[in-house]
Amino acid sequence: MEFIKIILTSVGSIIALFFSTKIIGNKQMSELSMFDYINGITIGSIAAEMATSLDGKFYYPLTAIVIYTVIMWFISYLTEKNIKLRRFFTGRSIVLMQSGKIYQKNFKTSKIDINDFLVQCRINGFFTLDDVDTAILEQNGKISFLPKVQARPANVQDMNIAAKQEKLSFTVVLDGHIMEENLKLSGNNKKWLENELQKQKIGNVKDVFIALCDGNNTLSVYKKTDDSPKNDPFQ
Known part of the structure; x- marks a missing residue:
């Protein structure tokens, strides 16, 4: 009997998570910001509790999922309408390096070690910082790189083209x-x-x-x- 109950509550938790994700949005399935990460693990924990609830009170965690989903939807609505709130909840981009200058203060602010930064450079194909013009830490924790003009895939130096360095928009x-x-x-x-x-x-x-x-x-x-x-x- 308990085995059947676990099956039913597990299916119910999956259905609840599905509708919760549909209401909150698909960001849970893409690159996560810190706020999305917290949101995901919290709802997931509640759903797990619901799936293993054997005392007959499965509707407690179900109610919690509904309340949490409504709150997340409301916060998402507010961040769409207010830029300051959007920055507060989702964060903002931080320039780590620009025009050959490394901003140590921004490294400390973003809690990124220089060795971790170098690893990300190598993963993105930059084995020397001389090839990087700009590096930006995005809200989702990923680092975006703007290469120097001579380090672009179509090497303009090999083609003897006088190219102008691109700048950020x-x-x-x-x-x-x-x-x-x-x-x-x-x-x-x-x-x-x-x-x-x-x-x-x-x-x-x-x-x-x-x-x-x-x-x-x-x-x-x-x-x-x-x-x-x-x-x-x-x-």
């Missing part, structure tokens, strides 16, 4: 909000941004989902849209 508008610090770092101001948006026939910054300014001072704009493709291009 700045996110100047995010979810309808002007990122004033990034706009200033890009060497521009709100007037420039408004003019560039008007050139692309966008009269209100609230209509912009994301806008990026590259090293050539070119603004790439992606508008908000309610359209979404219905087909799965990979199946």
